[in-house]
Amino acid sequence: MKVRLIIMLKQGVLDPQGKAINHALHNLSFQEVQDVRVGRVIDLEVTETSPEKAKARATEMAQQLLANGVIEDFQVEVLA
Amino acid sequence: MKVRLIIMLKQGVLDPQGKAINHALHNLSFQEVQDVRVGRVIDLEVTETSPEKAKARATEMAQQLLANGVIEDFQVEVLA
Amino acid sequence: MKIGIVVFPGTNRERDMVIAFERVTGFTPQIIWHRETALPQLDMVVLPGGFSYGDYLRCGAMAAHSPIMREIQAFAQKGGYIMGVCNGFQILTEANLLPGALLPNASLRFLSRDCHLRIERNDTAFTQGWKQGDIFRTATAHGDGNYFCDAEGLKRLEGEGQVVFRYASPNGEIDPSNSDFNPNGSINAIAGIVDQTGRICGMMPHPEDMVDPLMGSEDGKPLFQGIMETLTR
Amino acid sequence: MSKAQLIVNEELGKEFGLSSDEYAKVLTIMGRTPSLTELGIFSVMWSEHCSYKSSRAWLRNLPTKAPWVIHGPGENAGVVDIGQGLAAIFKMESHNHPSFIEPYQGAATGVGGILRDVFTMGARPVANLNALRFGSPDHPATRHIVDGVVRGIGGYGNCVGVPTVGGEVNFHASYNGNPLVNAMNVGVARQDRIFLSAAAGIGNPVIYVGSKTGRDGIHGATMASAEFDKDAASKRPTVQVGDPFVEKLLIEACLELMATDAIVAIQDMGAAGLTSSAVEMAGKGGVGIELNLDHVPQREEHMTAYEMMLSESQERMLMVLRPDRTDLAKEIFEKWELDFAIIGHLTDTGHIVIKHHGQTEADIPLEPLADEAPLYHRPTAPSPKPEPLGAIDVDVSIEQSLIKLLGCADLASRSWIWDQYDSTIGGQTVYRPGQADAAIIRVDGTNIGLALTTDCTPRYCAADAYQGGAQAVAEAWRNITATGAKPLAVTDNLNFGNPEKPEVMGQIVAAIEGMKDACNALDFPVVSGNVSLYNETRDANGENVSVLPTPAIGALGVIDDVSKTIGNVFKADYDLVVIGATKGELGQTLWLREILGKETGNPPQVDLQAERRNGDFVREQIANGVIEACHDVSDGGLLVAAAEMAMAGNVGCTLDVPEVGMRPEAYWFGEDQARYLVMTSQKDALLQAAKAQDIPVRFIGCTGGDSLVMPSGAVTTIARMKAASKSFFEKLMKV
Numbered sequence A, B: 001m002k003v004r005l006i007i008m009l010k011q012g013v014l015d016p017q018g019k020a021i022n023h024a025l026h027n028l029s030f031q032e033v034q035d036v037r038v039g040r041v042i043d044l045e046v047t048e049t050s051p052e053k054a055k056a057r058a059t060e061m062a063q064q065l066l067a068n069g070v071i072e073d074f075q076v077e078v079l080a
Numbered sequence C: 001m002k003i004g005i006v007v008f009p010g011t012n013r014e015r016d017m018v019i020a021f022e023r024v025t026g027f028t029p030q031i032i033w034h035r036e037t038a039l040p041q042l043d044m045v046v047l048p049g050g051f052s053y054g055d056y057l058r059c060g061a062m063a064a065h066s067p068i069m070r071e072i073q074a075f076a077q078k079g080g081y082i083m084g085v086c087n088g089f090q091i092l093t094e095a096n097l098l099p100g101a102l103l104p105n106a107s108l109r110f111l112s113r114d115c116h117l118r119i120e121r122n123d124t125a126f127t128q129g130w131k132q133g134d135i136f137r138t139a140t141a142h143g144d145g146n147y148f149c150d151a152e153g154l155k156r157l158e159g160e161g162q163v164v165f166r167y168a169s170p171n172g173e174i175d176p177s178n179s180d181f182n183p184n185g186s187i188n189a190i191a192g193i194v195d196q197t198g199r200i201c202g203m204m205p206h207p208e209d210m211v212d213p214l215m216g217s218e219d220g221k222p223l224f225q226g227i228m229e230t231l232t233r
Numbered sequence D: 001m002s003k004a005q006l007i008v009n010e011e012l013g014k015e016f017g018l019s020s021d022e023y024a025k026v027l028t029i030m031g032r033t034p035s036l037t038e039l040g041i042f043s044v045m046w047s048e049h050c051s052y053k054s055s056r057a058w059l060r061n062l063p064t065k066a067p068w069v070i071h072g073p074g075e076n077a078g079v080v081d082i083g084q085g086l087a088a089i090f091k092m093e094s095h096n097h098p099s100f101i102e103p104y105q106g107a108a109t110g111v112g113g114i115l116r117d118v119f120t121m122g123a124r125p126v127a128n129l130n131a132l133r134f135g136s137p138d139h140p141a142t143r144h145i146v147d148g149v150v151r152g153i154g155g156y157g158n159c160v161g162v163p164t165v166g167g168e169v170n171f172h173a174s175y176n177g178n179p180l181v182n183a184m185n186v187g188v189a190r191q192d193r194i195f196l197s198a199a200a201g202i203g204n205p206v207i208y209v210g211s212k213t214g215r216d217g218i219h220g221a222t223m224a225s226a227e228f229d230k231d232a233a234s235k236r237p238t239v240q241v242g243d244p245f246v247e248k249l250l251i252e253a254c255l256e257l258m259a260t261d262a263i264v265a266i267q268d269m270g271a272a273g274l275t276s277s278a279v280e281m282a283g284k285g286g287v288g289i290e291l292n293l294d295h296v297p298q299r300e301e302h303m304t305a306y307e308m309m310l311s312e313s314q315e316r317m318l319m320v321l322r323p324d325r326t327d328l329a330k331e332i333f334e335k336w337e338l339d340f341a342i343i344g345h346l347t348d349t350g351h352i353v354i355k356h357h358g359q360t361e362a363d364i365p366l367e368p369l370a371d372e373a374p375l376y377h378r379p380t381a382p383s384p385k386p387e388p389l390g391a392i393d394v395d396v397s398i399e400q401s402l403i404k405l406l407g408c409a410d411l412a413s414r415s416w417i418w419d420q421y422d423s424t425i426g427g428q429t430v431y432r433p434g435q436a437d438a439a440i441i442r443v444d445g446t447n448i449g450l451a452l453t454t455d456c457t458p459r460y461c462a463a464d465a466y467q468g469g470a471q472a473v474a475e476a477w478r479n480i481t482a483t484g485a486k487p488l489a490v491t492d493n494l495n496f497g498n499p500e501k502p503e504v505m506g507q508i509v510a511a512i513e514g515m516k517d518a519c520n521a522l523d524f525p526v527v528s529g530n531v532s533l534y535n536e537t538r539d540a541n542g543e544n545v546s547v548l549p550t551p552a553i554g555a556l557g558v559i560d561d562v563s564k565t566i567g568n569v570f571k572a573d574y575d576l577v578v579i580g581a582t583k584g585e586l587g588q589t590l591w592l593r594e595i596l597g598k599e600t601g602n603p604p605q606v607d608l609q610a611e612r613r614n615g616d617f618v619r620e621q622i623a624n625g626v627i628e629a630c631h632d633v634s635d636g637g638l639l640v641a642a643a644e645m646a647m648a649g650n651v652g653c654t655l656d657v658p659e660v661g662m663r664p665e666a667y668w669f670g671e672d673q674a675r676y677l678v679m680t681s682q683k684d685a686l687l688q689a690a691k692a693q694d695i696p697v698r699f700i701g702c703t704g705g706d707s708l709v710m711p712s713g714a715v716t717t718i719a720r721m722k723a724a725s726k727s728f729f730e731k732l733m734k735v
C-alpha cells in the first residue's frame, strides 16, 4: 500500500523558496502566477493493507518525525 | 485557481533522503515501511480560470524551470 | 585574456575568483551583472560559486533560466570557453551546457573540507597546467555536489574522456564508495567534467581558494596557469 | 475581530510582561490609558531584552575604553581600530529560546540578526563564530537540537557567503530544555565610513527596506495577540523563518548605498522590529518620528498597527536618508529586488507617532520612554561554595585517562560541526577551525590579520562565578595571544537563569566583576555585548533549574603582518616547552569529572598578573620567530594540549620530563591557567629569554613519530587518539 504525505509550511510562515520561485516564474513570463508555496512530498510504501490503518500510521509518522509541527502542516493521502 | 505540481526523482535515481527517512522510521519502530521516496510539492495560485489551460501552463512551467528532466518526473493536479 | 565573471543574485564566490585570476595570471577579470543583456567581448565566461537565488528550488536552476544565460548559450555556440565552479557547475548542468545533475551530498549535509583530485587528462585548457595522473589538494564547500547521470550518459562521458577531475585519496587511489575520498558520493567519483568540445568545464571543488601559501596551499594555481596559456596563445 | 474587545488595563499589562509598578509608570508618562499599540511598544521597550533592566546597573562597571576603541557599547556593534584607516566591527548575540522551539530557524535567524548588526554600521561581514551549549548527550532531545542548530548556522552563513571560522561547544544537563546559541559576526569597514543610528534632520524621510512584514515572532504579548484575530487559528506560529538569500541582497544593497552620501542614519530591525528601531533611532538623535503604517510593505492581509509594530520579520532595515537622495536609494534597492518604502519622517515633537488607516494608533513621548525605563538592583545571594576537592583515588592509567578525555563531550573533535560550515569562502581564511587557537582571517587587500575566538568554561562559572568570568576573558585573550596576534577587545554574551532568583543575580554580578578585573588587567575592553536571562530547564521533578552561568566571551585581536601568525599543529623534530607555572590544580577539571565522576573543588585560579606576563612573553617570542606553534593549556590540561597538537599535525611527541613534586594526574591533567605549550627549534634561546624575564618555563620533550610517548615509555598512537576523539559526534549523531 502506498501512502503520500504532503507537508507544507503553515499559513503565515514565510516561504522564502516560494517567493523566489514566484519571482523567477514572472521573469519567464508566467505572469498569471500570483503566489507560490513550496512543500515536501513523502511517498511511503507500507506493508499495511487497510487504508484506514495505513493512514493512521502515516499520521503518527508525520507527527513524530516527518513534519515539523512548529512550522508545518501535513495531509495524508492513501494512493493505492 | 490553484494548481499543484508533484515532483519526484525518477525511478533509478538514488534518493539518499528517502533512504535516511526509511531508516529513521524503522528506528522509531515503524516496521511496516518498506520504501520511502521524497519529492517536492509546488502549489501555484494562478489567475487562469480554465482548468485545462491552467494545467497546460503549469506543465510548461515544470518543463522550463520547476522540474529537472534529467533526474525528475512530475505530475500536475488542479486543486480548485 | 578577457575573463568575465557572471554574478547572479546570491552568487558569493566571485571575489575569490577575481583574486585567483589576478594572483596567478596578472589579468583582472570583469564582473558581469546577471541583468546585462549582452556579453562584452570575452575569451572566457566564469560562473563562480555561491547560492544563486538562494539555491531555492534546485541549486542553479533559477540562474540557469535567467536572461543572461541565452547570451552565454550563444557564446558557447560561437566556441567561447566557459568554466563553472560549484554553483557554476550546477548552473551549467541545469542549463544543459553540461550533462548530468548534482544531487544532494550522500551524507545529506553541507561539506566544507579539503579533498584531493586526480587529473584524468591534461589536454584541456582547464587541466593543461598539470600532468595526467597528478593529484592535488583543494577545498570543497557544497551541499549538493553528488554528480549523477544515467548509465548511458555515464558510458558516453567516460568513453569520450569527458571526466577531467576525479576525487581521489592523497595517493591517487579512486574509490567511489569511500566517503573519506569521495566526499559527496558522486558517481564514479566524478568531480569535474568537460563538454564534448572540451571548452566548457564544470567542477564542484574550489581551486580558486588554493592559490596562496598563506591560505594553506597553492595547489589550485595550475588551473589558472593552464587557462592563461590557452587563452593567450 | 475588533481591538475594542481587548481592554487595556493593568491585567493586560501583566500579560504583556509589565509589572504593576511598570504599568503605573506607563500611566504617568502617558497621562491616560495607553492604546493597545502603545502598551505593546512600552512592553517591548521595557522588556529585559531591550532595556537590560536587571543587568544595566552592573554592565556599567565593565571597562569599555582604550585608544583603539572607536565605538563601544551603545551602538549596534563595537568598533575598533585595526590600522591602515580600517576598523573591525563585531558583536555577539544570543538566540537561545528560538533555537529550542525550532532549532534550524532559531539558529539561522540568530546568524542573520548578528550579521545585520554589523553591516548596518557599514562593514562588510568577513567572519562568523558560534558559541553553543547543548543538553546532556544522553538526553533524547539533544541530538535533534544539535542537528538543527548546526544546520541552521551553516545554512544561513554558507548562503550569505560569510565564512564560519570558529566557536565552541559544551554539553550539560542544565541546557536540556534551553540550549544556548550565541552567534558572533565580525566585519571590516573604513574608519571614515562608519554608520550610526542616531537620526537627524527634521523632515527627513524614514525608509523601510528589505523583506515584507508578516506576523512573525509576535510574542512578548503572545497570547493576547492571538485573541483579537480569531479566524487566524490562534495557533499561528511565532517562529521567524530566515531568508539568507534576501540577507545577501540586503548586504550588497546597503553597502552599495553606503558608498554614497545618502544615509543619515541606519538601524537594523532586530528584536521588537519596527518599534525598537524607530524608537532608538529617534531617541538617540533627540528628534521625533512619525510613521504611517499604510506604507509598510506587508506580506499578510489585515495586519494591525500593533502587529506591524511588534513583528519580528527578518531581513529588514530602517534608514533616515537625505531627502534629495531617496531616488538614488530606491534605484539601488530595486536593482537588488528588495522592497523599498518611505514610511515616515522625522519631526520636532520628540514623540513617536504611529498612524494607520488615518488613525493615530500611538503617540508616545520618547524621552521618558527611554529615561524612565525600569532599572533594577535585584537582590543577590552568594552561590554555595563548591564541595571540597576531596580525596583522590585512581586506578586508571594516564594513557587510558587520556583516551577517555579525548572522547568526552567537552573535548571530542568538533570537526563534525565545522565540516558543515564553509570556512574558506572569501579566500582570506589563514587558519580554519582546529588549526590555531584563534581563527585567523586576512583583511582583503592588506596584510592585516584578524584573530577571532569565543571562550567560556561554564563549569568553572558554576563553581565560582567570579573566577569563571575572569577565566573566560583570560582564555580568550590567551587564544589570541597563542597565534601571535595582539588581543584588542571583547564582545560578550551573558547567558544566565532567572535574575529574580538572588543566587542567579549573585552569579551575574560576580561574573561581571571577574570579567571586569580581567579586562582591566589585560587591557581588553568590552565594546559590545548581549544579555540573555531566564534561561532555565525544567528538571525531572518539574522544577526550573538555571542553566550553568555562561558568560560567553567573543574576542578579536589584530596583527599587522598576517604571515607572522602561527597555528597549533605539531611538525616533526622540534622541542616542546611549557610556559607558565604548573601547580597541578585538579578542582573542577575534566579529568576529575570524566575519570572520577566528581565535580568538586575550586576551579583553577586566575592570576591576571601571570596571564599578562606569560602572554606578552609568548607573543614576543612568536614575533621573534622563536615559537613556531603554540596551544594554550586549558580544558583537559597539558597532556590533552599535546595530544590535540599531535592529532592536528599527524605528528607525535616524546615527553621526557617526569612530573615533579605532585601526582602525575595533577601534572598532566591539571587545568592551571596562564600556560602555553609551545614548539620551538630554538629551545635555548627561548629558555634563556624566559629566565631573563622571570617567566616560568620547562622543557618537556620533542616532536616526531606517530605516537605520544610518555616518560614511562607508554605509547599511545595518534590513530587511536583520533578514533577516540571522533567517536563522540559519530555516536551522538548516528542515524
Ligand SMILES: Nc1ncnc2c1ncn2[C@@H]1O[C@H](COP(=O)(O)OP(=O)(O)O)[C@@H](O)[C@H]1O
Binding pocket: D130, D131, D132, D164, D165, D166, D167, D168, D169, D411, D414, D417, D418, D421, D432, D433, D434, D435, D436, D437, D439, D454, D455, D479, D634, D635
Ligand atoms: N561551534 C563551532 N563552530 C566552529 N568551530 C568550532 C566550534 N566549536 C569549536 N570549534 C573549533 O574547534 C576548535 C577547538 O575548540 P575549543 O576546544 O573550544 O578550543 P580552545 O579550548 O582551544 O579554545 C577551535 O578551532 C574552535 O574554533
Ligand SMILES: [Mg+2]
Binding pocket: D167, D168, D453, D454, D455, D479
Ligand atoms: Mg576557544
